[in-house]
Amino acid sequence: MIERYTRKEFKELWSDLRKFQLWLKVELAVCRAWHKKGKIPLTALTEIEKRTKVDEKTIERINYYERIYKHDVLAFVSAISEQIPEYSHYFHMGLTSSDVVDTALALQIKEALSLILQTVEKILQKLKELALREKKTLMMGRTHGVHAEPMTLGLKFLSWYEEMKRNKERLLRALENISYGKLSGAVGTYSNLDPEVERLALEELGLKVEPVSTQIVPRDRHAEVMWALAQTATSLERFATEIRHLQRTEVGELQEPFKEGQRGSSAMPHKKNPIHAERICGLARLIRSYLITSLENVVLWHERDISHSSAERIILPDATTALDYILNLFLEILDGLVIDRERMKENINLSFGLYASSKILVMLMEKGVPRDQAYEMVQRCAMKSWNEKIPFYISLTEDEKVSQYLTPDEIKKAIDPWSFLQHLENIYSRVFQNNL
Template structure:
């Protein structure tokens, strides 16, 4: 019986493969083999014992069905893996899981999974950044109305709007790259963190095991890796989800018929928007992104609680972490893929953007105020002058320019200055420079992060 929507509706195969039951078993067995290799290297166990353990792991002799069968009787998931591995070994039989505890295997395996998940998310972020760079280059001078409080504001460019998005994603990539060394951490130090069962070479064995697994060793731990590391990982993914929801919400708003400046792709030949209203073209992709992003952020709450343990460890983190890390990782990859598709195929209605800019002189009130101030009128007086003219224009249903002239603006600036102050194309400020700066920053970050992809 399948219950979770991740099994049949959400998530992509590659990321789900990282957290699948089969892959989890494979990684945990690889941790046991890496441990045996490290112990053999430091003469804690015989070399032929390590070779035997590695042989069994490499030949895929330990089957998930057998592990579940054992667990059904002994009620311990990790020990079931240990027993299943042991029964397939010969010379290594007495040295499987030597000197360690369950969470040495569990947490080191989780570090490997997080490593693989971060690689996928890093690739997603870079792909998204490249799409945004392309769109910015194409829309650097695409003028549109800015909006604050849901109302028309001074003009901007669509490229500037996208540069804000690109800058956010660039920082997310920077955070994820910088946090790798703190997040991808395992441990081999026993049930209370002392490593006593491994003797004088305990720290060396931990370091060697983690080196083999390509993860970092925990500095100081109890029975488990410190959960501030997992919380940081989920926090970064949560932050990404906030940005993606923000972007998708903007697309939804700009797609509203009364705005009609941007819309997501709709396959008119076969896509259905509504079961009752056949004419509908709903922003379902953007809405789906928003919905899943809200779910993503909920999973960090139980992980905060998992960071609080009795003494050197209890079991209160165990069940919840079977959800928090896998579900957040899978859904983050999912919404990133959907965001990539959303912006890759986005429709930009440049004519409607321009129409709204041309038809609303009020968006130039800031420009007029600054022009007056630059030509001798005290700034606060200029603000009040333009405010009064604006309110009169609303009440008398006349144009902003007409109201300004009636209010006597030509006493302070000439007609040419007024026309320039009302020209939206002359009031996009440093939008182009911001666009180019965001692109440069993103491209530099991509170059830096690409080297981390397979570390």
């Protein structure tokens, strides 16, 4: 991922330094397991643990060998072996490259998901706060971008909160599902290894044993991670798109934060654009595109090749880094979100009370008017109100047929925006289960 959209934690996590450090961590865990099995003497293990390291000089040696070998794991093994020449025959003993790469990759993905989940938790707390604070902030609910019926801003945030809860569950499942390693050799048969060595090493690393591995850990696990990342990014795009719509000049109900000194346009000094929400939308599309590649990585020749490897070197760092970035960007938007409550009230009145058409329709049906006839009556009054730009209340009370069934007081109560929200508390109690 480019520097512009990379936070420090993820730059470090997906660096070559961190990758090779994790490779060494896996190798040392295997050495300790071999020691427990009596294959590596304590004196040798002690020296291996003390002398092996990965720093910038080590990476230079790895790069040197890779230019010759065209194989990064062999280059890594050779570079580390230089640090322990008399004990190098114990290093990488019985392992195949993917034993190290896949096991270390699981550790990297676990760390990435853990960092992402920390931010998700902050977003959940902020959305809960906003949902409760704006619980009774009236605004117009829209369908197809057109006025529908009144709702509250709190309900909008409550919807986002619930969706982010589901994303948290998806990410947690992905974290659980990726927490597997394999140290089982070239085709997963332990031809030069001992299953007990695998169990001991993975236990030390905090991973579970892949029940049936091939040369690699099966890639459906990684595809599930990518699905959770893509779905979370898609949710953020949904929220950001709504903020963008509500920031439009003609709506003007929400506005993402605009800090002192910030500029919105090179040509128009008055501009305050929803650039952060738009950036979230753009990067969400990128993350979703990686899901296709991740699914295609599941299919390998004879269940074991590395056609997935080149793609994963891009999509896993990029997707996790981009999601981390837009999660934090969304949190920044929420923290500084500008809410124009007066504009929300003004916008409710733009459609002359026509939002009450469904309630008037039901009231007429309850009075015994056949549905089609009731629909025609309400629609006629609604069109009159819209075309003549008069309150819906007036067109209803002046209509002879409607007046036969509904009194002016009944109509007035139906048009009251709060009459649509009598079950607001019920919705909130379902979400928070009476534990606010």
